[in-house]
Amino acid sequence: MHLFYQPALSPTDTSGQLSDDDARHATRTLRLGPGEAILVTNGRGNRFGSVITRADNKGCAFRIETVETVEPRPFSVRICVAPTKNLDRIEWFVEKAVELGIEQISFFYGQHSERRVLKLERIEKIAVAAMKQSLQSWLPQLDEGLPLTKLISQSVDGQCFIAHLPDDGQAPHLFHAASPTQKYTVLIGPEGDFSAQEVQQVIAAGFQLVTLGPNRLRTETAALSACQCLNLLNVVNSVNL
The missing domain is CATH 3.40.1280.10 (SPOUT methyltransferase, trefoil knot domain)
Structure with a gap:
């Protein structure tokens, strides 16, 4: 599954929108559309299982369905x-x-x-x-x-x-x-x-x-x-x- 980066996300969020660069990559390169599953991380240990709700020239929005916390390494x-x-x-x-x-x-x-x-x-x-x-x-x-x-x-x-x-x-x-x-x-x-x-x-x-x-x-x-x-x-x- 494809992983995207949105540093503004927090574990309490229920939806979000990809950055312009990630949105272009998702919609134009990967040709992802509404209903398709993606992973999004905020770079701080949280991983969001999400579903695309909108993918057009205005951007790529998603609904968050699951939140996983990846613990830091023991070193x-x-x-x-x-x-x-x-x-x-x-x-x-x-x-x-x-x-x-x-x-x-x-x-x-x-x-x-x-x-x-x-x-x-x-x-x-x-x-x-x-x-x-x-x-x-x-x-x-x-x-x-x-x-x-x-x-x-x-x-x-x-x-x-x-x-x-x-x-x-x-x-x-x-x-x-x-x-x-x-x-x-x-x-x-x-x-x-x-x-x-x-x-x-x-x-x-x-x-x-x-x-x-x-x-x-x-x-x-x-x-x-x-x-x-x-x-x-x-x-x-x-x-x-």
Whole structure:
């Protein structure tokens, strides 16, 4: 069944109307009409089983018949990543991370960052599309870019990591350093990597140094690898319980 996004919906609503973009997709691309069943989410864990009541040039309205609440996951993944010079790469990461499962994406700028301006509007559209594509009911939180020093000065709960490829090879892999069912925050550096000074600042702020394996990864690959690593850790843990 097709899933649409309407952030204004609340669990007490009995009807609603799709956004202009979703209405066009429903009526023109999918050719849905009155009487057909759809799913709508508000991106905050509620999923509404609905029936289309009107589909025309004025929009697409629906009647809500059931409301389901999808509980948050027993763990949460926050990836803090420096935007790449080629914006397509960071957009690819956002799309794939949302499909895999992620609670929060934060952007930051470090000493070696090549991009220091990032508009969230397009990123939000990509995240919404990925949420609908993967039939999820929680839209991840997206945070405006901050200087790294300001980001690490904020209060951060749970287990905090900085992914880096140290010269001595002594840092543990993220999969082994993390514990199941926790709140995770992982810092992924820019294309020029973290500076030595930044690594020391982040460690002093309480972040643990980890690796994602012996290979040097692109920024967006490292960010997605960290996301999937933590998801997999919790899948393995749930199977073994």
